[in-house]
Amino acid sequence: MAAMARWLWRSAVVVVALLFFDASAYSPGTDFLLNCGGSDTVSGAMDDGRTFVPDGTSLSSAFSLSTRHEISLLDPSPSSSLPDLYRSSRIFTSPSSYLFPISRPAPIFLRLHFRPFRAPEFDLASSIFNVSASGSPLLIDFRPPSSSITVEEFVFWFDLPRLELNFVPDVGSNGGLAFVSAIEVFSAPAAIIPNSAIEISASGARTSSAVSAQVLRKCHRVNVGGALLSAGNDTLWRRWLPDLGGGESYLVSPANQSQTVVFPGLVSYQDGGPTQEIAPNAVYGTARKLRIGGDGELHNLSWSFSVPARRRFLLRLHFCDVVSAALYTLYFNVFVDGVLAMGDVDLSSLAAGPVLHSPYYADFLVDAGRSGVLQVMVGPSDWSPPSLANAILNGVEVMEMIGAAEFSTIPEAQRGKLLFGLILGSLLVFSLLIAIVALVILRRWKQIGKGKQPASMISRPLPLNLNLGLRIPLSEIAAATGNFSSLNQIGFGGFGRVYEGALRDGTRVAVKRADPGSAGQGLTEFITEVQVLSRLRHRHLVSLIGYSTDQAELILVYEFMDQGSLRDHLYGxxxxxxxxxxxxxxxxxxxxxxxxxxxxxxxxxxxxxxxxxxxLLAAGGIAKVGDxxxxxxxxxxxxxxxxxxxxxxxxxxxxxxxxxxxxxxxxxxxxxxxxxxxxxxxxxxxxxxxxxxxxxxxxxxxxxxxxxxxxxxxxxxxxxxxxxxxxxxxxxxxxxxxxxxxxxxxxxxxxxxxxxxxxxxxxxxxxxxxxxxxxxxxxxxxxx
Structure with missing residues (x-):
């Protein structure tokens, strides 16, 4: 019962918040930048023009510091080249917490800056401590490296009125203290956190929907083919490292098998596609492409990323075709850990509009094995004419999924008392709430990230006004396609992957399953397809057999056209x-x-x-119009x-x-x-x-x-x-x-x-x- 109350509470909060949250015009509703332990305001410390204020409670009423034993510590002998932000730290010798008011439900970026230094009574390099956010662990037995500045970055969906950031020293360790040098807390557009992603396993790729409730920790952020991007070159103040020639080289392939590309203008951000907050122009405007090697052949390009072993990761790959002179000329394959993640990728179809230089990104879930290495590879597709064969990659982000967030400050007993009122209120406004949810999805689908939904909605069917007589259970579709086996995949387009299958009565079908990372067709197009084809039946129109929206999936089931498309028979x-x-x-x-x-x-x-x-051509050669x-x-x-x-x-x-x-x-x-x-x-x-x-x-x-x-x-x-x-x-x-x-x-x-x-x-x-x-x-x- 308490769980039901929590779901109702979070669903209502998220739905109402989304009505007012517009990712297309991003401005942080929550924004705290703290110079921890310092007494002065610091400007321009991160080369991005932002100002960090002292974290002393007497200097700010917007946030508060709750602690019994804390010390403001200054570095007694800082280097002259050291930024002012890292000349001090706040030290805690007992459990302590910062409290930040959160203006509205949204993804939250949390960055913690650590610079260990030695003072007469303290050696910060020997400290071991834990950090959590409103009960969700972030860092466990954390010991910052003694030789450098460390920045730990986290992002998670947060829908409570305040965020409690806790520091707990390990009293059994040398020093028994915790510390932090600077803190950033700010809200971000909803699309930053996907609702679902393509899960990669040894058996192939399939859609998963367990992402948006997770706390994500940044491991790598790479500007493929480009230079180092400082925080000032990113609207969310992120740093992007080069894939080659920086502090860490990610490119595994020989350098002479690839070529960097720099697009001199601005890429074409389209409505419904990635925004500057997903990745800046400097990332989408640079890429690494194939180059014919000394043997006269094109070779796949590979990158390797060191990660904690036996953990799960969100892998986000960024693409923008800055190498082609025209649309519909670039086709390539993407592999993750040796598994075909995306085949015959056509960015002209996947991007939000048929415009050159339009960005696109895809999200994947991947488990790291004992080796602690994730590998990404791109290579040419057989669809490309030999003279146009190529493959590209523009950017990579690797985020560790460190656990499901349970951000709630409502005591369990209070939730029980609220349960009756919540249920009664829900019954009275149920029809209105369903209408609101449908409206939000329709109006905000593109802004919320090409099909992504808040965590509280990921396991519920989409409340769509469609022909219920055509609904097919997801379980039946999964059985028909061998659980969406890669062996049954027959295509990949703007809507997602296409599978061949057979229903229980033996009917051969083609199944389109929406790609959660796609910026192409979305919910509006899905609804249109069902509404049109449920009204029209004709010998020369492809027939819609059914659809499914179970578990927030968007799936269309058609009659199987066994002779493929007219295009297939004309060229290529x-x-x-x-x-x-x-x-x-x-x-x-x-x-x-x-x-x-x-x-x-x-x-x-x-x-x-x-x-x-x-x-499309059916058995007997009958031509039918589809899509x-x-x-x-x-x-x-x-x-x-x-x-x-x-x-x-x-x-x-x-x-x-x-x-x-x-x-x-x-x-x-x-x-x-x-x-x-x-x-x-x-x-x-x-x-x-x-x-x-x-x-x-x-x-x-x-x-x-x-x-x-x-x-x-x-x-x-x-x-x-x-x-x-x-x-x-x-x-x-x-x-x-x-x-x-x-x-x-x-x-x-x-x-x-x-x-x-x-x-x-x-x-x-x-x-x-x-x-x-x-x-x-x-x-x-x-x-x-």
Whole structure:
């Protein structure tokens, strides 16, 4: 009963606090900087412009020092180069505590500075003591190194009105004292602490949700490929060490196998993605990438981090593509302790927007073995063309999880007395509270860190207004995928990992499981996908079988499309080239799916992310449109446009939509025109490996069409097999789809009719194709 009261209390506090907490405009609500044992205010001691005030209780009413035996000790012979902040210490010879008022629930950064020195009566280097925060142990039998300044940093979610920082000397040790030289206590944005992370084990990678209730202790913070960053270069006053050439070298790979990259401008922080508080521009703007070695080969890059053995760690990896000239050109793999943690990483899809130089980060849970070493490795993906093969890493943070925080100052007896009132109040406001939680999640999902939730909510289902008839228990989905075994993983995209599985009735399914570290699709896109596909059913739309939000997971279950995507069959995977007739049939099927979206119900649906990788092929070769996370519904029945922020994939975006932010069905038509060119030319929408005038497919193909050089752009794999009239009809239709002004483009129904005519022209030119088509059960004439 007491535990229930505690949960209700913390849930209410967290929910109300989140309504007012905005991580997008960070300003510490709690901020204490103490010069411990000193009598003077110290400014600029950390090269960051901040001011540390004396910790004497007579000089400040904001915090208090509770102790029976304490001494203010000055270094009798400090070095002239020593910062003023480290010329004094506060000494405790009995248990003592600082009390800090906390303005609002938030993650708290706590930094403790220690500089041992010798005075006539005290040798701080011999002290051994414990430190805790409101009952949660931080340092046990701690003995600061005698030869240097030590800074211990902790971060944890705190939702109580005051923080009690306790110092307890070990009376059995030499000296029997504790000390501290300086203290920092300040609040941080909620996204600093993830709700969940990808757990790495010998069996593979899987999602875990036991992070946000933990106290985290900083072990390493590394600016990969960059220089040392002092506290003044970070909005949370953190120091980032270089991965090579600093006090500790983390890079294991030979230096000649890598190359540092420095981006001269500002990276593109996007709404819903990392902020400066996650990592500063100086981290995301520098990276280490692959370099061809002396043997003419590209080798994986490896880093090694020494950590306490047999402990659990939160590993945060920072990425920003500062090496590519265009989007969708960099694919690479990430390994943690030899396990594939992320495969075929595409930062253009994972980042918060289709913009070059947009940051992204991923969180992992990993256990250190007896060796006390964590290893991170990146290497090229098979998806990359040989000329573009590369891999990058921008930053690494390693945080030890030192235990679950139980921050509560309400006595157990008082909680029992409050229980009845809490339950009664909860019953009266339950409906309102659920509505508030849903609103908070919807409005703050991006600010709170791409899907992260406070500790009090991590084990509860998300209260979403979705089609309950489609809910599938998480246990059934886990059983269908072998507990999300890496052996069943078949893809990785902006939403997360994709697994193949089979339900209890034998139905083959594809399971999308949201990546907790993803800055791509989030809760809003998840809800959109479920709401759209639960209302629409069509032969040429991928069917949603169900979903799950159990244990704060976001999981979508689809019919299995065993022939992959249209993109897979056009380029990049080495599959046998599709014949022209088959390509036409696929285009016709996809056009039918889009036509149903635009006109098949009383509501207009605009897909907003039409591309070859979102056109999937089922058994029998039936083409279906998939991935409805960015889909938009027009506000009124019969309406055909909506004003909204620009979303979509680079190379497929409607120029009218980019300019006016007015999304219409003609925006889908433009994207479909680009897909038609991919089908005809057998190459990506953006290809930086070709001469500059050919990089953008739509521009290059349209120019060749206008010049009357149509044959030049046809995929060499099918060149010579196209009926000339079929080719002209197809290209004229694609060109019409790509009209700069949306009003000049045809409706998708007109595109469909032109495609069917192009197929008839092809079949009349090659009658043998008609017989083959009848045997294969082609798409022509299917109007369902």
């Amino acid at each position: 995977t080495g599959k046998a080239p599709l014949p022209w007739k088959r390509r036409l049939e696929i285009c016709i099927g996809a056009a039918k799916g889009l036509h149903y979206l635009h006109t098949g119900s009383d509501q207009v649906f605009i897909h907003r992310d039409v591309k070859s990788s979102n056109i 409805f996370g960015l889909c938009k519904m027009a506000p009124l029945a019969g309406a055909s446009q909506v004003v909204t922020g620009v979303k979509g994939s680079f190379g497929y975006l409607d120029p009218d939509y980019l300019k006016t932010q007015q999304l219409t069905c003609k925006s889908d038509v433009y994207s479909f025109g680009v897909v038609m060119l991919e089908v005809l030319c057998g190459r990506p929408a953006i290809d930086p490996s070709v001469p500059s005038e050919m990089v953008n497919l739509a521009e290059w193909a349209s120019r060749r069409h206008q010049e009357g050089l149509l044959e030049d752009i046809v995929d060499p794999a099918i060149r010579g097999s196209l009926a000339s009239q079929s080719l002209v009809e197809f290209m004229n239709t694609a060109a019409a789809c790509l009209a700069v002004c949306g009003a000049d483009r045809p409706a998708i129904a007109d595109v469909l009719r032109s495609l069917e005519n192009a197929l008839r022209l092809q079949l009349s030119h090659c009658p043998c194709d008609e017989d083959k088509r009848a045997q294969e059960g082609g798409e022509l004439g299917s109007t369902s």
